[in-house]
Amino acid sequence: MSSEPTSRAERRERTRARILTAARDLFAENGFDRTTIRAVATAAATDPALVMRYFGSKEELFRQVAEAGAEPPIEGSPGRVEDLLLAALRDKLTTGDTGTLALLRSMLTHPAAAEGVRQSITEQQRQVAAGLGGEDAMTRAALVGMITLAAVLGRDLLKLEGLHGADPEVIIELLRPAVQTLIR
Amino acid sequence: MSSEPTSRAERRERTRARILTAARDLFAENGFDRTTIRAVATAAATDPALVMRYFGSKEELFRQVAEAGAEPPIEGSPGRVEDLLLAALRDKLTTGDTGTLALLRSMLTHPAAAEGVRQSITEQQRQVAAGLGGEDAMTRAALVGMITLAAVLGRDLLKLEGLHGADPEVIIELLRPAVQTLIR
DNA sequence: GTCTATACCGGGATAGAC
DNA sequence: GTCTATCCCGGTATAGAC
Known part of the structure; x- marks a missing residue:
């Protein structure tokens, strides 16, 4: 059924999130150059091809990991x-x-x-x-x-x-x- | 003759120094990972094999480039x-x-x-x-x-x-x- | 849609010609 | 002693089986 507790789209989203988290940790720990797609995939319990499919490139994956939430404005006295x-x-x-x-x-x-x-x-x-x-x-x-x-x-x-x-x-x-x- | 203006040992030393300078610049500009032995060799107008011969490894080359001169002691009032x-x-x-x-x-x-x-x-x-x-x-x-x-x-x-x-x-x-x- | 297998490239390091 | 050619590894990316 399409109304199951874990739909396909849902699973997809979970995997995506898992990859993102794993990538964040590895990038934060080892930096861009020393972090490999393979390692990210392993840490996220998937495979490299899937990482590439979701994010297109290592560069783009990093971009999404590192994008900053808007900071509150600094102003006043x-x-x-x-x-x-x-x-x-x-x-x-x-x-x-x-x-x-x-x-x-x-x-x-x-x-x-x-x-x-x-x-x-x-x-x-x-x-x-x-x-x-x-x-x-x-x-x-x-x-x-x-x-x-x-x-x-x-x-x-x-x-x-x-x-x-x-x-x-x-x-x-x-x-x-x-x-x-x-x-x- | 062995008493020429540029002896072999002298030439050797000059090449070594040229490599060191080139490496310093490239490491400072691009960091360790993004600096290649090939690029260092090109910048120093030699070839990669010679760089390896003189310094043994990229790691060792970096070590020699980055070794700090002793800082004056900080003490007193x-x-x-x-x-x-x-x-x-x-x-x-x-x-x-x-x-x-x-x-x-x-x-x-x-x-x-x-x-x-x-x-x-x-x-x-x-x-x-x-x-x-x-x-x-x-x-x-x-x-x-x-x-x-x-x-x-x-x-x-x-x-x-x-x-x-x-x-x-x-x-x-x-x-x-x-x-x-x-x-x- | 997910994963296996692989292509392809560029890196450090090395063997051997001259 | 200096350089050419090459090895081998590990990286990103992709093609195609299931």
Whole structure:
């Protein structure tokens, strides 16, 4: 019957989701180049041909894995901007957002990933710089963006001693004064 | 004669150096995985077999390219530590140290590069943390390390608008207060 | 629609000619 | 000692059986 608990379309969707999850994990762990379609298929308990059928290419699979959910806008008084920035950082540190990690993991070696990160930061940068004024507003905003990014890098990707597994709240409160010096 | 202006050993050394330089540039630009022995050989105006003969493996070639010159020790009063940290950053930003860039470029995707960066930062971290005291000294030191690293990343690797090509001195003076909040 | 088998390419590494 | 030719592996992608 077509009204069974697991219809064909439903199964199809489940498989697709399984592939996506497996790909996210592997891309986040090993980056684009070192992740193979074969490994993704194995991890998702299917086969390489199916992965290709669903996503067309490894490039496209990565694109779908790494596409960023829209960030809330950063605006308002300096104090509010500071809070919003740190809230965004908290979000990245607490939700083990594997999609973002996948993007970050490859940002230095994969052109598309680099472009994704660049756009994301540039967008944030403009918003922060808008409320700043001054000659070096864009530079300050860029540094703030890089600092929050660096926190994620050190904690979740490089896993530095003293940062790896550290309480996000501790990191945020340590960074708060530093951020203030740049966007005050 | 064996006393010619360019002896065999001399020529050999020049070729070796040319390969090393070419490799540095390519590794810094494209990372470990996307750099091929063939491309290195072409850029150095030799052939792949010679590269292998001199360095044994791609891994070893990378190791020699990325091996860090010893950093000056970071110690003394908080003010002095701050100056030393920022001086080290200035050094990275001014000398287009391609060897360091090669290491940083691959730190998220190549295990050996990750380990190299981790050790380098950890070393600095211990020195900074030693003069700090307090519960979260290592975390603060790690954040400082990541912040200076982030500056190089944003300016020279990601080439963010507002940071790409920015005057090192400007970056340093903008970061100084931020660093102070963490190591005071 | 799903999977097996394979084509095809480009990589690192090596053997042997000169 | 230097380079040509080649091996072999593992990658993405595809064709075709079920």
